[in-house]
Amino acid sequence: MSPAVSVRLFNTPVFPVAEILVSGNVLLRLRGSSASERASLLVDTLQRALLFGLSPDAIAVIKVKGGFQVTLSGQTLLVADRIEARRAKSLPASLANHWASQIRSVLSQPSLAVEATDCLVAVGETYRLTLLGSAKGPITVQIIPDHIAAAGSDEPSSTVYIKGVAPGRGRVIISRQNRSLQLPLRVAHRAVRVAQPPTAFVSGSTVPLRLLTEAVENALRLSLETRLGAEWAYDPPTVNGSIPGSLILRVRASGPDLLPFDQPIALSIRPFSQTPGDAKALVISNDPETFYEPGSLLQGSIAPSFTIRLLSHHRNGMNRTVHLALQIINASDVPTWISLRGSVSGPAQSELSVGHIATRDYLTSLMSDSAIRLQIPPQTVYSLFPMAMGPGLTATHILDIRNEDGSQLFYRLMASPRPVPKVSPLEGSSLSDLFGINDYHARFVETTKEVEGTHRAGQRWTYISIGKDGIRHPDGIKRLQGNYGVIYRVRLHFVNETDRVHLATAEVEAAGGVARGALVVDGRLVQLPTLQSHQRWPLTSFELNPGERRTVSLVTLPAPGSFYPLHIIGRTDRKPTGGSQ
Numbered sequence: 219m220s221p222a223v224s225v226r227l228f229n230t231p232v233f234p235v236a237e238i239l240v241s242g243n244v245l246l247r248l249r250g251s252s253a254s255e256r257a258s259l260l261v262d263t264l265q266r267a268l269l270f271g272l273s274p275d276a277i278a279v280i281k282v283k284g285g286f287q288v289t290l291s292g293q294t295l296l297v298a299d300r301i302e303a304r305r306a307k308s309l310p311a312s313l314a315n316h317w318a319s320q321i322r323s324v325l326s327q328p329s330l331a332v333e334a335t336d337c338l339v340a341v342g343e344t345y346r347l348t349l350l351g352s353a354k355g356p357i358t359v360q361i362i363p364d365h366i367a368a369a370g371s372d373e374p375s376s377t378v379y380i381k382g383v384a385p386g387r388g389r390v391i392i393s394r395q396n397r398s399l400q401l402p403l404r405v406a407h408r409a410v411r412v413a414q415p416p417t418a419f420v421s422g423s424t425v426p427l428r429l430l431t432e433a434v435e436n437a438l439r440l441s442l443e444t445r446l447g448a449e450w451a452y453d454p455p456t457v458n459g460s461i462p463g464s465l466i467l468r469v470r471a472s473g474p475d476l477l478p479f480d481q482p483i484a485l486s487i488r489p490f491s492q493t494p495g496d497a498k499a500l501v502i503s504n505d506p507e508t509f510y511e512p513g514s515l516l517q518g519s520i521a522p523s524f525t526i527r528l529l530s531h532h533r534n535g536m537n538r539t540v541h542l543a544l545q546i547i548n549a550s551d552v553p554t555w556i557s558l559r560g561s562v563s564g565p566a567q568s569e570l571s572v573g574h575i576a577t578r579d580y581l582t583s584l585m586s587d588s589a590i591r592l593q594i595p596p597q598t599v600y601s602l603f604p605m606a607m608g609p610g611l612t613a614t615h616i617l618d619i620r621n622e623d624g625s626q627l628f629y630r631l632m633a634s635p636r637p638v639p640k641v642s643p644l645e646g647s648s649l650s651d652l653f654g655i656n657d658y659h660a661r662f663v664e665t666t667k668e669v670e671g672t673h674r675a676g677q678r679w680t681y682i683s684i685g686k687d688g689i690r691h692p693d694g695i696k697r698l699q700g701n702y703g704v705i706y707r708v709r710l711h712f713v714n715e716t717d718r719v720h721l722a723t724a725e726v727e728a729a730g731g732v733a734r735g736a737l738v739v740d741g742r743l744v745q746l747p748t749l750q751s752h753q754r755w756p757l758t759s760f761e762l763n764p765g766e767r768r769t770v771s772l773v774t775l776p777a778p779g780s781f782y783p784l785h786i787i788g789r790t791d792r793k794p795t796g797g798s799q
Contacts, residue, residue: 222239222240222241222242223238223239223245223265223268224238224239225237225239225254225257225258225261226239227253227257232305233249233250233251233253234249234250234251234254235249236248236249236253236254236256237257238257238260238264240264240324245320245321245324246316246317246320246321247306248260248302249305249306250301250302250305256296260295260296263290263293263295264321264324267290267325268324268325268331268351268352269329269333269350269351270351271351271352271353273352274321274322274323276290276325277289277318277325278318279311279314279318282297284300285297285298285299285300285302285303285310285314286310286313286314287314288321290321295317296314296317298310298313298317325352327352328351328352328353328354328394328395328397329351329397330350330351330353330392330394330395330397330399331349331350331351331399332347332349332392332399333348333350334347334401335401336401336403337380337390337401337402337403337404338477339367339380339382339403339404339405340405340406340407341382341383341384341405341406341407342381342382343382343408344379344380344381344382345379345380345381345382346377346378346379347377347379347380348375348377348378349376349377349378349392349394350376353394353396353397354394354395355373356394357371357378357392357393357394358371358392358393358394359371359378359390359391359393360391361380361388362388362390363386363388365384366384366385366387366388367380367382367390367403367405368380368381369381369390378392382406383405385405385407385475386404387404387405388403389402390403406475406476406477407445407476407477408445408471408476408477408479409444409445409448409449409450409471409473409476409477409478409479410442410443410444410448410469410471411442412441412442412443412483413441413442413443414440415441415484415486416437416438416440416442416485416486417437417441417486417487417488418430418433418437418485418486418487418488418590419433419487419488419489420433420461420487420488420490420589420590421489421490421491421557421587421590422461422489422493422583422586422587422589423460423461423586423588424460424461424582424586424588425461425583425589425590426560426561426562426582427456427457428561428562429558429560429561429562429588429589430455430457430590431454432558432592433590434452434454434455434465434485435640436592436593437485438467438469438483438485439640439641440593441483442469442471444471445473445476446473447473447474447475447476448471448472448476449473450469450470450471450479451470452469453467455467461487462487463486463487464484464486464487465484465485465487466482466483466484466485467482467483467485468480468481468482469481469482490589490591492557492591492620492622493559493587493589493620494525494557494558494559494589494618494619495525496525496665496666497525497526497527497618497665498524498525498526498663498665499524499526499527499661499662499663499665500526500527500662500663500664500665500703500704501516501518501526501527501528501657501661501662502530502660502662502698502703503515503516503528503530503631503660504529504530504531504532504702504778505660507531507532507533508532508535509532509534509535509633510535511536512536512634513633514630515532515631515633516629516630516631516660517628517629517630517631517655517657518629518655518660519627519628519629519655520556520619520620520621520626520627520628521626522621522623522624522625522626523620523621523623523624524620524621525618526618526619526661527560527616527617527619527665528544528615528616528617528619528629529614529615529616529778530613530614530615530631531569531572531573531778531779532612532613533569533610533612534565534607534610534611534612535609535610536609537609538609539608539609540606540635541605541633541634541635541636541638542565542603542604542605542607542631542632542633542634543601543602543603543605543632543634544601544603544615544617544629544631544632545599545602545630545631545632545638546592546594546599546600546627546628546629547598547627547628547629547630547644548594548595548597548598548600548627548644549597549625550596550625550626551596551597552596552623552625553594553595554593554594554596554621554623554625555592555593555623556591556592556594556620556621556622556627557589557590557619557620557622558590558592558617558618558619559584559587559588559589559590559617559618560580560583560584560615560617560618561576561578561579561580561615561616561617562576562603562613562614562615562617563575563579563613563614564576564605564614565606565607565612565613566612567611567612568612568779570732570733570734570748570779570780571734571779572612572614572778572779573612573614573734573779573780574736574745574746574777574779575614576614576615576616576778577616577735577736577774577777577778578736578743580616580775581738581743581773581775582743584705584773585741585743585773589618591622594627595641597643597644598643598644599639599641599644600640600641601632601638601639601641601642603615604637604638604640606637607633612779614778614779615631616778628655630655658692661692662689662692662698663692664689664690664704665704665705666704666706667701667704667705667706667707668707668709669682669706669707669708670708670709670710670711671711671786672710672711672712672713673710673711673712673713673788673789673790674713674714674715675712675713675714675715675718675720675722675762676716676790676792679787679788679789680710680787680788680789681786682708682710682785682786683783683785683786684701684706684708684776684782684783684785684786685701685702685776685782685784686729686782687701688700689701689704700730700776700781700782700783701775701776701782702775702776702778703775704775704776705773705774705775706772706774706775706776707771707772707773708772708774709769709770709771710724710769710770710772710786710788711768711769712762712767712768712769712770712788713766713767714762714767714790715765716764718764718792718793719761719762719763719764719792720761720762720790720791721759721760721762721790721791721792721793722759722760722761722762722768722788722789722790723756723758723759723787723790724739724757724758724759724770724772724786724788725754725755725756725757725786725789726749726754726784726787727749727752727753727784727785727787728749728751728752728781729751729782729783729784729785730781730782730783731781732750732751732781733777733781734746734748734749734777734779735774735776735780735784736777737772737773737774738772738773738774739757739758739770740758740770740771740772741771744757751781754787757770758770772786
């Protein structure tokens with residue numbers, strides 16, 4: 219290794235003295251009140267010179283005004299003036315040349331150094347050390363004990379390679395040109411390892427950020443090999459606009475007796491063809507809408523190759539925060555894939571706004587057939603969209619969930635007093651209870667209503683109700699008031715059988731009370747402001763010529779938190795003729 223350079227200070231009756239020591243031997247002495255400060259600077263410079271193996275030829279003596287300078291590659295190391303020479307009982311030129319000779323003798327000796335103070339190597343990874351100093355020739359590396367790591371070297375690049383083999387502690391000894399150094403060695407498992415490049419499956423050009431985040435995290439979980447006891451986190455994606463083809467995510471992980479992981483990971487985003495399709499059942503969770511104790515708010519099952527639409531709208535009526543999560547439970551022994559379309563909104567204070575945002579984002583996903591695909595590991599409880607709900611806050615889910623594989627899945631909407639783990643093992647006691655889960659009371663089979671109406675120019679207004687007549691439960695008795703979660707596909711026909719041009723208008727009226735909502739009108743998303751009872755809002759208007767027939771297509775679903783029914787109104791007004799318009 220490089221000779222150790224240090225300073226030893228003492229005082230004489232006349233002046234302070236600083237001795238520069240190299241491997242314990244005196245190299246030179248500096249005298250005077252500034253000796254300590256000058257010695258410290260010289261030590262730092264000599265250590266760097268030895269570290270990088272500078273040649274003795276880099277030392278020069280230059281005559282300057284008042285004395286002589288000793289320089290290293292042009293940098294001033296020492297100045298021998300008349301005062302310094304008198305204290306050393308010498309002449310300036312003689313003193314400067316003595317100093318230069320001593321420093322050259324140190325630089326002429328082979329030195330070996332590295333910038334590291336120890337070696338931390340992960341199992342399966344290779345640690346690279348660059349050798350510094352002036353030592354040349356063959357390199358030998360010894361690992362003690364030799365079973366924890368393997369070593370190699372490259373002489374031309376002065377590089378040593380140490381590959382972790384098994385966890386353990388020891389030391390590494392590196393030798394070159396009769397010089398050697400040793401470093402403490404620790405080999406341990408990395409907290410996580412990237413087993414395969416992560417790929418998130420996302421269909422459509424846009425998808426709500428919450429769903430994209432779930433797809434990204436699912437991809438990371440499939441990609442990362444996590445050691446027992448390790449915990450990892452990542453910086454969530456921030457995407458504005460269309461979905462990119464890839465993302466760079468920073469992942470951090472740590473754990474007891476494990477080496478930390480902190481690096482960016484490239485994640486690919488790929489489309490998939492098997493989106494949820496049309497839901498065959500509608501499951502409603504809002505009874506009671508306000509809950510006053512933690513527990514399961516809804517639970518049920520999803521048969522293989524089956525799609526359900528799940529709508530939940532709940533308010534936390536407790537005086538403490540609860541943690542809400544939609545849990546997908548895979549009780550089989552094989553991984554199962556699901557696809558998800560829709561939205562999650564909240565928690566927020568205004569249930570009207572929460573329901574509106576969920577409805578808007580669901581319709582946007584529906585129109586673009588945007589969805590994500592997730593793998594649910596075997597024998598696990600997988601928690602989706604975890605959120606902390608403070609007192610008085612409301613949250614809404616509107617999701618189409620498809621079980622793509624051949625194993626039955628279970629779901630549970632859980633309000634927990636504590637944060638819910640993202641993935642937890644399915645316990646035996648829970649497994650025995652799963653097959654008794656039944657959501658019959660909350661499940662409806664009519665998920666879509668096709669409605670048509672015709673308005674003839676000049677005649678009375680045409681009304682189409684949204685959410686008025688509740689769909690009937692399979693038990694033949696219960697009805698779904700407001701038809702929340704039911705998709706309405708409306709075709710409003712305008713017919714002009716007169717000989718005059720009419721202005722045709724389609725508008726919406728809040729017939730059941732205060733309401734918001736969203737509608738897709740001829741492919742265009744229209745968001746309603748807060749409407750008071752019987753207040754109307756225009757959706758579209760156009761000129762209807764004599765003999766013309768035109769159809770306005772609307773898609774909507776009743777927004778949770780709003781009062782229904784809404785009325786879609788078709789009307790015409792005869793357009794005035796002549797004069798300025």
